[in-house]
Amino acid sequence: MDFTLLLFFLLAATAVATALGLLLSRNAVYAALFLVLNFATVAVFYLLLGAPFVAMTQVTVYAGAIMVLFLFVIMLLGAEKLPKGEALPWQRPLAIGAAVILFAEAVYLLVQRVRLTAALPDPGTWENSMESLRQMAGMLFTDYLLPFEVTSLLLLVAMIGAIVLTKGERAVRS
């Protein structure tokens, strides 16, 4: 228990620090790398909560695939450096105000409605979390079979669409 709690606070501090680093960094590549670190920390949170599948997805899909794509795009576009100065001068005070309101709301909801307690939920045993994985796989191929298949179709169509839009037109053979 104590060890888990210690680990939690350590991770929480890392997560907040990396998130801040992402926001404050003026170099897009550093920001992206901070985000990768943030994703990895959050993945460990999921492990602590006894959800190994979500943790693995977090690492492979977000930290792996999506962020690599992000980095490629940033580097290919050569958009690492942000220009100095604000595009919209009134943006910063507005953003600070909105952030304060949102934060107050979140605290109010957590304390008032959810009645936040310090105890972490029981992470359960390894067997239990494997069981949840098994259940999820079962659901995916029974109740959610049709959405699963439609997703594959959607991805195929999106791919064809992307090829149509980006591929140069060849001269027509007569």
Added chain:
Amino acid sequence: MNFVLPIFPEILLLALGVLILILDPFVKRDEARRPFLGWFTAAGLLVALTLSLLLARPAEPALVYGGMIRFDGLGFLFKMFFLFAAAVTALFFMDEEKLARRAEAYLLLVAATLGMSLMASAADLVMLYLSIETASIPLYVLAGFMKEDDKSIEAGFKYMLFGAMASAVLLYGFSLAYGFTGETGLYALALHFGDFNLLAAGVTFLVLAGLAFKVSAFPFHFWAPDVYQGAPTPVAGFLSTASKAAGFAVLMRLFTAVFPAVNADWSLILAILATLTMTVGNLIALAQKNVKRLLAYSSISHAGYALIGVVAFSQLGMTSVAFYLIAYVLTNLLAFGVVAIVGRVTGSDEFSAYNGLSRRNAPLALAMLVAFLSLAGMPPFVGFIAKFYVFLAAVNSNWVWLAFVGVLNSIVGLYYYLNVLKYVYLFRMEGEDEEKHPVPVSRPVAAAVVVLAVGILLLGTLFGPWFGFAEQAAATLF
């Protein structure tokens, strides 16, 4: 076999799409064989329509595929009209050089139709969202299909950005609903919804905003004129008809299935939205000088008329919406079809391009007259019957002022539709030598135009059986 029937049209559409992909390399080599793909797509869609009508009609409404799909009359009716609209659009595609050359255009059309079909019968938030995306993504690509044309690229990009925004808002609504009730099935959600009034209001607001984009209702209509103007004309026609009808199908299902408990509060807001949609669409349409933009604003106002039926929230109301959409799909496809032909010959969509059209091609001018008068709601065309029933539903549900607003708006509409016909019938070309500038119409497009014009007249005069179909379909919602 029970597993196949509820998604029988979708399976056929998928098979058609695969066949188009397989045939593409064989057809590509030879210029003479190229029209084959268009005919093949249209014929395939019509075969799918006929087979579904013969084999896969729903009996009792039933939830199938783990509650993902509701196999009922309303979904089926809409699916049949999507197949029809797609077949007609495929014929219009054949006339548009850039679209006809690429098999991908037909494939994307078929995929969008598949998505819309699923939208019409989806009964689960997961399925609903996926089907909306399956319908939208091919349409984004089709709107931006003309890569050399800046306007087309702008149209595709704008449509995608607005669409992504609307999807995000819709997803927020869905996630709120799921978070509070723990259910994704629409009909299971309905059971929990009464307990959370504030939640219901939030969800309704977000979902309504997302769907208002789909049907281009006020205040989410800004994308429509730019997208319709820039997109290839047959694509704009498909966007303004089938895509909008699919949005309404979802709206009707959500409002009858999930929101009955909160309906009383939301009817007034919907009524105000309908009023603003009609009025804004019509008033801005008055100032247009480009036919495609005019039709875009007119299609916004038509979304307003159809919303009147949703506000009425009775069986008659839902029937009138279904019938209105059938009428609107036929009419607007014809209007955009004629605009596509004239645009291709004259190279312009301005009103002045229509000078003396009645002398350049009398049958085409007649088809345009039929389409525009039907849009204006004149008898004996189907637009009149459709408007009549929508207003009747409103009056029967004690929304007299809304029906009144609708009638006033129809009068405004009549003015600008007739204004275009003035160019067609009364004005002459410069030099008054129309005989030397004929407007040729290719065979597939002529076939599509004739089918649509006959359909508008047929549904406008012998509307009894068609209204009966809409009535049966709407009854399965309650």
